[in-house]
Amino acid sequence: MEFNKETALVETILFLESEPLTVKVLSNKAQLSEEVVDKCIEKLQEKYASEDSGIELVMITGGWCLSPKKEYWDVLKEFYGSKREGRLSKSAMETLSIIAYSQPITRAEIESIRGVSVDNMIRLLIERNLIKEVGKKEVPGRPTLFGTTKEFLKLFRLNSISELPKLDENEQERFELAR
Secondary structure: OOOHHHHHHHHHHHHHOOOOEOHHHHHHHHOOOHHHHHHHHHHHHHHHHOOOOOEEEEEEOOEEEEEEOHHHHHHHHHHHOOOOOOOOOHHHHHHHHHHHHHOOEEHHHHHHHHOOOOHHHHHHHHHOOOEEEEEEOOOOOOOEEEEEOHHHHHHOOOOOHHHOOOOOHHHHHHHOOOO
């Protein structure tokens, strides 16, 4: 079998995603078996290995993603900046949303809303200067409280946090789960 349509589907998913995806995640999104996804990845690697392709399929942090070939990226990076600088993953956006709507908020409160560890997301958002430490919560252990920055407001073209879109009742309940 040639898997042409399946390969095109996997390629489209990789193009649309802003973070590396494991074979398992690709398999779920494409509704294909992991074995078929493995074959599609092999075909894509062959396709991008050719000299007339400016992108390549690379594994980063255990997942596959499309990336500019190093030789072209070195020439173009001053025009485009870091490939990841402008785009945040869905996980990072969700974490940022929770912080924006619930600030000031602790790491544990964010984790109770998201249901997963947020250490990497918090580190990324601090590195991007979208969130910062805004104090300590007056409870045992005095956990750090996080809030958004002026850079966050600039990125989303807001004058103040009060200009965030209003949440509907279900969203509001979800964001208040940790309180």
